Amino acid sequence: MSTTLTIDQNRYKCEAGETVLDTLLRENVNLSYACKKGTCHSCLVRSDVAPPGLAQSGLKNTLTKQNYFLACQCYPEQDMQIRLPDQSEFYRMGTVITNKLLNRNTILLVMAFEDAFEFNAGQFVNLQRSDGLTRSYSIANIPEVSNTLEFHIRRLPDGVFSTWLHDEVNVGDSIAVSEPRGHCFYIPERREQGILLVGTGTGLAPLAGILNDALANGHSGPIHLFHGSRELEDLYRIDEMRQLAQQKPNFHYTPCLSGSEVPEGFAAGRVNDIVFSQIPDLKSWRVFLCGHPEMVNLMKKRTFIKGAAIADIYADAFLISYH
């Protein structure tokens, strides 16, 4: 049986026995690929309908939920509308309704949208300035009736976009916002599972969203949040988190400081060490890691060695690209 693949306005016939990748290569569609064995995940694309299970084998559940699949492993069973990774993004305008300091170098930016903005708490969007300059920022809240998105943005020394958001963007301004992206989010299943949230700096943004989502979904297992920075002045939302920990018996919060001054009530050291002194065994835990790329990569390995299953480790490294 042949099927029709649609990309943008173009339609391609996928012959019986052909994979989606075969068809697209035959039609000279530009798509990255490498192993053709389902191993390298280079040809990851997205469909409008649920793809055959085989084409999603080995993918994270947050990807399968969004109908991502491997083009090289997909023998379509029905017509599909396909989104390539580099396909031009749909942007919509949001209006800034809050821009205020959370600590000495981080702002809370809240944007409102006219229509409902669908996302999973913990995903990120690309913000785009009118000159085309684009950066990724994580959504810090859960979907709300007010159609708002909340961001925590740290000022980087000489960072073009973050400085612009800090110094020049005012309430009432509009900014273009992409569709939500990423697969670091909470799925409401196995509610009794332990959840480990580890973030440095503004890595707290996606974690706050994930935390609130898990609590809103009645997650009953223990939820441990470790938020780290060097100095006290670079943490934020400390009182709010402590309060939440008092209200929710299954939520535990540990602010961590790696610098030399560590006041009472804070754990001394790096998050990557403190976590394991409190939770030595992560077998059957779900893990979320967000923030500094080095921390994220190190913790991916360490949490895995301590027993977390690969499929249960979700991570967003806040990669900074030098332009």
Add this chain to the structure above:
Amino acid sequence: MSTTLYERIGGEPAVNAAVELFYRKVLDDSTVYRFFGNTDMDTQIAKQKAFFTMAFGGPNNYTGQDMRNAHAKLVTMGLNEDHFNAVMKHLGDTLVELNVPGDLIAEAAAIAESARDDVLGK
């Protein structure tokens, strides 16, 4: 009818179970960690999946030359017989932990062993 080792051992689900156990052992083994530690973990996992599919005699298109190429960089990093033996041990331990019968373990070990010269670039 004789089925393949890959089928008798349990196919893809068995590979997936084995990869996690195996990779955890490798990362926790300071003698071979450096060969696996620096690259992105998700890509490594996918490659270890290829390793097991191969060791179980499952569907794969790897040739001896592919094995040479895949490990050539590691050889320049000092990959030797000892490292190979360590990986063979982790392979065996993993399969024991998964309660794979001894005769099947021996078959898988023999397949992996047959890649020794290619992996070590000999």
